[in-house]
Amino acid sequence: MSLDKIIVTLASILGIAFTYWFFLGKKEKEIQVSDSVDIVVDGGYTPEAISIPKNRTTKINFIRKDSNSCLEEVILSDFKIKKYLPLNQKITIELTPKKTGKFTYSCAMNMYHGKIIVK
Amino acid sequence: MNQTKKIFSIKGMHCASCVMILERSLKKVEGVSGATVNLSTEKATVTYDPAVVTDEKLSSAVSNVGYEAMVNEEVKTEDEEQKEKQQELKKLKFKVIFSLILGGLILWGGFPGLMKTAPMILQNFWVQLILATPVQFWAGFGFYKATISALKHRTANMDTLVAIGTTVAFAYSAFVTVLPELVAKIGIEAMPYFDTSTVIIGLILLGRYFEAKAKAGTSEAIKKLIGLQAKTARVFRDGKEIDFPINEVIIGDIIRVRPGEKIPVDGIIESGESSIDESMVTGESMPVDKLRGDVVVGATMNKTGAFTFKTTKVGGETMLAQIIKLVQEAQGSKAPIQRLADLVSSYFVPVVLMLAFITFAVWYNWGPAPSLLFALLNTVAVLIIACPCAMGLATPTAIMVGTGKGAEHGILIKDAESLETAHKIKTIIFDKTGTLTKGTPEVTDIIPIGSISKDELLKLAGSIEKGSEHSLAEAIVKAAEEKQFVLSKVEKFQAIPGHGVEGIVDGKRVVFGNKRLMDKENINIGTASDKISEMENNGKTVMIIGADNKLIGLIAVADIIKESAKEGLLALQKLGIEVAMITGDNKRTANAIGHILGIDRILAEVLPDQKEAEVRKIQAEGKVVAMVGDGINDAPALATADVGIAIGSGTDVAIEAADITLINKDLRSVAAAVVLSKKTMRTIRLNLVWAFGYNVILIPVAMGALYPLFGLLLNPIFASVAMATSSISVVANSLLLKRKRII
Numbered sequence: 001m002s003l004d005k006i007i008v009t010l011a012s013i014l015g016i017a018f019t020y021w022f023f024l025g026k027k028e029k030e031i032q033v034s035d036s037v038d039i040v041v042d043g044g045y046t047p048e049a050i051s052i053p054k055n056r057t058t059k060i061n062f063i064r065k066d067s068n069s070c071l072e073e074v075i076l077s078d079f080k081i082k083k084y085l086p087l088n089q090k091i092t093i094e095l096t097p098k099k100t101g102k103f104t105y106s107c108a109m110n111m112y113h114g115k116i117i118v119k
Numbered sequence: 120m121n122q123t124k125k126i127f128s129i130k131g132m133h134c135a136s137c138v139m140i141l142e143r144s145l146k147k148v149e150g151v152s153g154a155t156v157n158l159s160t161e162k163a164t165v166t167y168d169p170a171v172v173t174d175e176k177l178s179s180a181v182s183n184v185g186y187e188a189m190v191n192e193e194v195k196t197e198d199e200e201q202k203e204k205q206q207e208l209k210k211l212k213f214k215v216i217f218s219l220i221l222g223g224l225i226l227w228g229g230f231p232g233l234m235k236t237a238p239m240i241l242q243n244f245w246v247q248l249i250l251a252t253p254v255q256f257w258a259g260f261g262f263y264k265a266t267i268s269a270l271k272h273r274t275a276n277m278d279t280l281v282a283i284g285t286t287v288a289f290a291y292s293a294f295v296t297v298l299p300e301l302v303a304k305i306g307i308e309a310m311p312y313f314d315t316s317t318v319i320i321g322l323i324l325l326g327r328y329f330e331a332k333a334k335a336g337t338s339e340a341i342k343k344l345i346g347l348q349a350k351t352a353r354v355f356r357d358g359k360e361i362d363f364p365i366n367e368v369i370i371g372d373i374i375r376v377r378p379g380e381k382i383p384v385d386g387i388i389e390s391g392e393s394s395i396d397e398s399m400v401t402g403e404s405m406p407v408d409k410l411r412g413d414v415v416v417g418a419t420m421n422k423t424g425a426f427t428f429k430t431t432k433v434g435g436e437t438m439l440a441q442i443i444k445l446v447q448e449a450q451g452s453k454a455p456i457q458r459l460a461d462l463v464s465s466y467f468v469p470v471v472l473m474l475a476f477i478t479f480a481v482w483y484n485w486g487p488a489p490s491l492l493f494a495l496l497n498t499v500a501v502l503i504i505a506c507p508c509a510m511g512l513a514t515p516t517a518i519m520v521g522t523g524k525g526a527e528h529g530i531l532i533k534d535a536e537s538l539e540t541a542h543k544i545k546t547i548i549f550d551k552t553g554t555l556t557k558g559t560p561e562v563t564d565i566i567p568i569g570s571i572s573k574d575e576l577l578k579l580a581g582s583i584e585k586g587s588e589h590s591l592a593e594a595i596v597k598a599a600e601e602k603q604f605v606l607s608k609v610e611k612f613q614a615i616p617g618h619g620v621e622g623i624v625d626g627k628r629v630v631f632g633n634k635r636l637m638d639k640e641n642i643n644i645g646t647a648s649d650k651i652s653e654m655e656n657n658g659k660t661v662m663i664i665g666a667d668n669k670l671i672g673l674i675a676v677a678d679i680i681k682e683s684a685k686e687g688l689l690a691l692q693k694l695g696i697e698v699a700m701i702t703g704d705n706k707r708t709a710n711a712i713g714h715i716l717g718i719d720r721i722l723a724e725v726l727p728d729q730k731e732a733e734v735r736k737i738q739a740e741g742k743v744v745a746m747v748g749d750g751i752n753d754a755p756a757l758a759t760a761d762v763g764i765a766i767g768s769g770t771d772v773a774i775e776a777a778d779i780t781l782i783n784k785d786l787r788s789v790a791a792a793v794v795l796s797k798k799t800m801r802t803i804r805l806n807l808v809w810a811f812g813y814n815v816i817l818i819p820v821a822m823g824a825l826y827p828l829f830g831l832l833l834n835p836i837f838a839s840v841a842m843a844t845s846s847i848s849v850v851a852n853s854l855l856l857k858r859k860r861i862i
Contacts, residue, residue: 005484012480016473023469026273043268068265069207069331070276070508075451075515080534082451086203092189110464110511111276112269 030117033058041074041085042066045105045114054118057096063089073108076116082108122152123169125177128162130187137186144184148176161434163188208331215324218258221250222317229314244296244311251313255289259320275468277508281323283475284502288316288835291495307489312496319503319839326843330508333850336857337516338450340523344443347399347418352383355427372430376421384417384430385437391426395419400439402529402783442782445531449522450515452534456803457514463811464507471505471818478822486823493823496835500821504838505814509845513806516853521799524857529783530792537778541762541796543743547691547789548722548734550748550756551702551712554766555786556678558749560591562598563659564675568647574602576672580664582607582624583631587614591660594676619662627666637663642670658711680715687786688716694793697742701725701733701756730756747789764789791862798859806849813845 001009031037031047036059040046043066052058062074064085075082076093085091097103097118106113129141138156145154145163150171156163165177174190181188227233228241240246256263262285265278292311295302299309351362355373365383368374373389376382382395392410397419406422409415415428417437434440475498482494518535525532532538549555567576581599584592585606599606612622618639619632630640634651637644642665644651651661651673659675688698699720702709709723722733730746734756737744746753746760749767754776757763765777766784781788821838825831 001484008483009480012476015476019469019472019476022273023275023472024466043265043270044272044274046272048272066265066268067207068261068278069327070265070278075453077451077453077535080448080452082447104461106461108511108515109508110461110515111507112272112274113465 028115033060035059036061038063038090039114040065041071043068044112048113049115049117051117051119052095052097054097054100057094060093060095060116062091062093064091070109070111071107074105075108076103076105078103078105121168121170122166124164124166125190126162126164127177128189129156129181130161130189140184141181141186144180145177148172148180151177204331204335208328211324211328211331214258215321215328218254218317218321218324221254222314222321225250225317226314229311244299247311247313248293248296251289251292251317254317254320255285258324259285262320275472277468277506279468280471280502280505281319283472284499284835285316285319287495287502288312288319288499292316305491307492315496315499315835318836322836322839322843323503326846329843329847330512330850333847333854334512334516336854337519337850338523339857340520340526341443341446341450344439344446344526347439349381349383349418353377366434368430368433370430370433373427374430375425375427376415377425378421378423380421382415382417382419382421382428385432386415386417386428386430388413388415388426388428391424393424393426394422396422400442400782402527402785402788438782442526442531445533445780446522446526449532449534449538450519452518452536454514454518454535454539454803456539456800456807457535460510460513460807460810464510467505467507467510467814471501474818474822475501482823493832497821497823497832499835500833500838501818503835504817504821504833504842506810506842506845507814509810509813509849510807512846512849512853513810514803516850517799517802517806517856520853520856521795521802524859524861525779525792525795528788528791528795528862529781529785530788530795531780531782532792533778533780537762538796538799540743541745541779541793542800544696544745544762544793545742546697546699546720546737547745547747547764548699548701548737548756548760549688549718550730550746550753551700551704551709552678553749554747555684555700555712555716556680558678560594560660560676561679562594562674563677563679564654564673566647566650566673566675568670568672571671574604576664576674577602578604578606579624579629579666579671580631580662580674583609583612583620583622583629585609586612586622587620589614589620591662591676592620595662595674628668630665631662634663637665637670640665640668642668644670647673655707656711658708658715660708680712681786683786685716687789688718690787690790691793692717692719694790696793699737701730703727727752728755731759734759745789747786764792787862794861798856798861802853802856806852809852810845810849813841817841 028049029047030049030051033050033052037050038061041062041064062083062085064071064087067087071085073082073084079095081093083091083093100118103116103118104113105116141156141163142154145151145165150168151165153166154163178188178190224241225247228237229247234242262278262282265276266282269276269279292313295309295311302309349365352365352368353360353375354363354368355375360375368384374383374386388409388411390411392408394406394408395415396406397416400416400419418439478501479494479498482497483490486493518538521538522532552558565573565577567573577599580595581604584595586609607624609622609624612620614620615632615636618636619630621630623629630636630642634644644663647670654661654675659677661673661675663670664672664674691698697719699722700709700713700718701722703725704723706723709721713721725733730753734744734746743761745762745764746756747764747766748757749765757765757776762779763777764779764781766781779792821833823832
C-alpha cells in the first residue's frame, strides 16, 4: 500500500472515530428549572436538557433565532403540544407534568431534539 | 410623548367584572394612556409611554388585582404567521430560480456532450467559478448556517450533509480551476464539477419549496375550522341593536340572528325558531329544527327563521374553539409507530457521515483510476442522497391529515395513539340507553279495545298519568300533549307502587298499569294477553288501561332505536368487528333490541358500576375493545376500554373521558372512525416503508454497491433529485388521505 493510501485510510478511520465521539458520545448537561426557563432555538435547543418538578407549573419560553424552516415548529408530543415558533419571538408553553420520567421533544421534522426530565 | 401599544395574555379571568377591575388597575399605572381587556380572548391591549412604563409595572398592576399577565409573550395572529411564512416562501422561490438558472448555465457549459453546443464563455472554468460562487455561498447560505449552529450543539442534520457534500464538490472544482497543473501532474484531467454543486443546491432548495407548500396542506383542516368563525354579532345592548366584533361579545348578551346568517357564538334560543345547518361544525348532515330553549352552536348557519338567543359560551369556551383545541392537541401528539423512526433518526446523520468516510477510503484505495475523482464523487453522492427528513415526516403528516379529516366528519380524535389503536379493534361494546336508543321512552303503540277511539284512549291515559312521577308516564303525557288534547281533571288520584295508578276521570274510575294491577282489580285481559306478550318480546313496555272494571286498551312505550344504529352496526360487522351491547335492562328487552339490530353479543342486567368489569372480561379474551357510550355515566368503562368513543356534543365531559368523540351523534361514524384509523395507518406504513426503503437501498447504491457487478454509479446530481423527491412524495402520500372515503 502506498503512502497516500495509508494516509487516506488512517484519516478515514480517524474521521469515523471523531464523528462517533463528537455526535454520539456527548454527555448532556441537565439544567434544573423551578419556575421558568428560556430555551434558545438555534441549531438545536439550548439548554438541551432541563429538569422540572412534577405537579408544578413550569413556563418554558422558546425563542427561535434560527431561520431554518426545520425548527419553525416545536413538538412536545408527550404533552400534546405543537407550537409554531415565529422568528425572534418568545413563545411560552406551560407544563404541569403529572408523572415523572424523561420526555423528549423535537422540531417538526424530528431532526433536532431536546429533553425534559420530570422529577 | 412616544406611545407604544402592547398586547398580552391575562390568566385567571372568568367574568365581565374581571375586565373592569383589570382595565381600572392598568389605567392607574403612570404613563398608561389606554387599556382595554377582552374577556373572550383573555388579552389586554395597553397603550403607554415606554419611557415611563416597564413590563414589570404592567405585570404588577395585573397581579395586584389577582390575575397573571404574560407580558413577555408576544401575541401574533394567525394572519401574521401566515404572512411571515409566505415571505419566507417567496425568498426561497427566488433562491431556487437563481440557483437553477446559474446551475443550468454551468451544466450547459460543463457537462460532457452538452458543452459543445454552449457558447465559449460558459465553457470557461473561471466564468463557471464566478457563477457557482453566489449559488454556493448565498443561495446555500442556509445550509452553512444550520450546519454551524448544529455543530455547536454537537448534532448534525440534513443541512450538514448537503453543506459538506456541496462544499467538497465546490472546493475541488475551485482547486482545479485555480491550479490545473497540479491536478494534471497526478494524472487527473483538470475538470471542475461546479455543475454538481450548483444544481444540487438548486434542486434541494426546490424540494424544500414544494415540501413547504405541501406541508401547508396538511394543516388545512385547522385553518378551515378557524375560518368558520363569524366576524361580528348583532347584540342588544342598552336597548339598541349594534354589530359588535365577535371578541367583544360577553356571556349573557342577547343576539339576533337573521335568516342566512351565521350564528356567532354558543347560546340558548330565547325567542323565535329556525332550521339550522350544523354540518360545518358537527358533521351532522341534516338541518336541525330548533325553538325556544334549544341550544345553538356558534359558527353554524341559520337557514330559514329569525331568532334571538342568549350567549352561554364565548371565546375559547365555544364548541368550535374546543374542537379546534382538541384537533390541535391531537396533531401535536405522537403515534407509537413513530418510535422506531425516532430511534433511527437520532443516529442517522452521524452514521451517514461515517459511511461517507468509508466510501472515500474504499474508492481511493481500491477504485479504478482516477481514484481520487471516483472517491470524491461517490462520497458527495452518499452525503446528498441520505434523506432523514422523509423519515421525520412519515408519521406526523399522516396523523395531521387523518385527524383533520376526522374533524371534518364530526369525528374528534384525542391523540395519535387513539387513532393508531382504533385500527386494531376486534370488539365494540355499545351502551344501550342513550347510545343505540334515543334514551327517552316514546309511545309506540296505542291499541283501543271495545268502542273507544285511539285518541280518546290516549287522552284518558294522558289525563290520569299527568299526576304520576313514573318515567314512562312522561312519554304518555308528552304524546297526549303533542296532539294538543285538553287533559281532564283527575279526582282521587292514587299511585300504587309496583302496579300503576288509579283515579276518577270524567266520572269513570280509571286504572292504568301492569297485569298485576289488572289482577288486583279483577279485570280480565282475555285475548289481549297474546298481543301484550308479542309487544314485550319486541322490547316494549306495555301498560294496560281499564275503566269501570273493563279493559279498554293497551299503550306500549319503548326507548326508540336511533335511525343510524342498524346501518352503523352493520358497517362494523362488515369490517369484521364483533358488536356487543351492554345494558341494565332485563334479558328479554335486551334480547329484543339485540335481535332487531343483529347484535353479536348481549350483556344484559349489568349495573352501571359493573360495565367496566365487563369491558375487562372481553379484554381478557385477548381482544382490543372499544366502548361506545354517552360519556358521562359510562366514563369508567370508556377509560378502561382500549378506545373509548363518546357520542355527544363537543363541550361535554365526554370529551375528557373519551379517546374519540362523535360530535355528529351518528352511529355510522363509529365505523367511519375505524376506517379512518385503518387508512391512516396504511398511509403511515407506506410512508415509513418508502422513507426507510429509500435510504436503505439508495445509500449503498450511492456508495457504489452496483459498480462491481454492473459498472453502475450514481451521479450526485441524480442523488439530489432523488433526495428532493423522497420528502415530497411522503407528504404527497399523506395528502392523498384527504381524498379517501371513510363514510
